[in-house]
Amino acid sequence: MSFRAIRILFLLTLLAAVAGMTYWESMVVRNWLRPLEVTIYPVNGDDTAEVGEYIAALKQDHFQEIGRFIAGQSERYRGKDLPPVSIRLAREIRTPPPFPPQDRHSGFSAILWSLKLRHYAFDHTPFWDSLGTVRLFVVYHQGEDGKPLQHSLGLHKGLVGVVHAFAQAKQNAQNNVVITHELFHALGASDKYDAANQPLYPEGFGDPDGPRYPQHVAEIMAGRIAVAPEVARIPAGLEACVVGYKTAWEINW
Ligand SMILES: [Zn+2]
Structure with a gap:
C-alpha cells in the first residue's frame, strides 16, 4: 500500500471510531441505561468583570433543581425506575464556543458548526471523564431587560449543547x-413551538387535556405558557414546567 492509501485508511478508521463512539454514547445515555451525568461549563459571554463575578459566585446547588425536576416528571411516565441524575458545575472555560451559523437551515454550515463545536468540546473538557456524559456550555451575558439572548443550540446527534443565559441572580430560576x-435536546427531544414562538397544540401545551386557554404551565420543549392564541409567556422557573407526552416519548420515558 502506498503512503497515501495508508493515510486515507487511517483517517477513515479514525472517523469511524469517532462516529461509533458518539453513537454508542448517545444510545446508552438516551436509553437511560446508566445514571445521567450532566456537566455545566460556565463561560463569560461578555468578557466583563461583572459577568466574571457572577460566574465566580455560582454554586453547584443552583442547578440541583434540574435533577429534581427530571426525577419528578419521569415518575408520571415510568414510576420510580429512572436512574439517578447528577448535575455537576465545572470550572469556568475562558474561550467562548464557536458562533452558530447565521443561516441555521443550510445543511453545510450546520455540519461545519457541529464539527467546530465537537472540536471545542474536545479541546476544553477532559476526554475520558466526559465519555457518556452530557456537556452543556452555559454562556452568561449581562443582557438588557426584555431583550432576548441569542438562541441556545444543541447537537442533535451528540451529548453537547450551548446555552445562553443571563448573569443575574434573579434570573437563575429561568x-x-x-x-x-437544552439538556432535553441532547437527550433526543425536539422543539414544540412555531415560528412565532407560540407553543404547538397539543404537544407544546402543559395541560393539553384541560381547557385550551389560558394554560398555567409550560411544556419544557415549548418553553412558554400558552396564555391565549397569540400570547405566550416565559415560565418563572421549572416549577411552572412539565414534560409533555411527546417529549417523554422522544426521550424514551
Ligand atoms: Zn430548543
Missing part, C-alpha cells in the same frame, strides 16, 4: 428552564 430545555 436560566434553569433554558438549561433543562
